[in-house]
Amino acid sequence: MFADDLELIDRIAVALIQRRERIGTAESCTGGLIAAACTSLSGSSAWFERGVVSYSNEAKAELLGVPKGLIALHGAVSAEVAEHMARGLLAHAPIDWALAVTGVAGPTGGSEAKPVGTVWLALVHAGRPAQVWRENFSGDRHAVRLQTVTAGLTALCEALEDRDN
Numbered sequence: 001m002f003a004d005d006l007e008l009i010d011r012i013a014v015a016l017i018q019r020r021e022r023i024g025t026a027e028s029c030t031g032g033l034i035a036a037a038c039t040s041l042s043g044s045s046a047w048f049e050r051g052v053v054s055y056s057n058e059a060k061a062e063l064l065g066v067p068k069g070l071i072a073l074h075g076a077v078s079a080e081v082a083e084h085m086a087r088g089l090l091a092h093a094p095i096d097w098a099l100a101v102t103g104v105a106g107p108t109g110g111s112e113a114k115p116v117g118t119v120w121l122a123l124v125h126a127g128r129p130a131q132v133w134r135e136n137f138s139g140d141r142h143a144v145r146l147q148t149v150t151a152g153l154t155a156l157c158e159a160l161e162d163r164d165n
Contacts, residue, residue, distance in 0.1 A: 006106050007088065008153040009041050015160035016047035021096035022029060023156070025051040026064055026085040029103040049095045054085065060102075064088030075114065077102050079132045082120035090124050097159075098124045099152050103135075105144045119148050123155050131155065 016023060025034045035051025038044055052063050057076055060066040065088035066081055074080045087099035103119030110116035117137040122129045137147040
């Protein structure tokens, strides 16, 4: 975790507590690092509800309701799967926000279409359109995973601090 992530987590905590909202995470390539970052703050149980690590395709289907056909059609590392991961968590947990990530952290597993460092993130708030975006990170496996954590936390913080949300 980067030092800047601690500031983001503090801001996220304040915003969620003020809004009386809670968040959950659905993580694949980060293996729970976003949940770990959130829960590194004392008192996080007031705003962090749960984290689901759905590393395998089976876990994405069983735990988050991602249709197996969708994974077969688009691949686990796709906008569609990231959004379904977030929506599935939102549907099955007492949360207001869901942050999902799926990607290729490397050093293996990449392809021409989805090279190492390709990560899809999705942020969903109940009753609002999803934010889904692709990042192309560089570096080794550890660097890709840490950059994914920071990107997810940054997007969440910005969404929470946006007065229109």
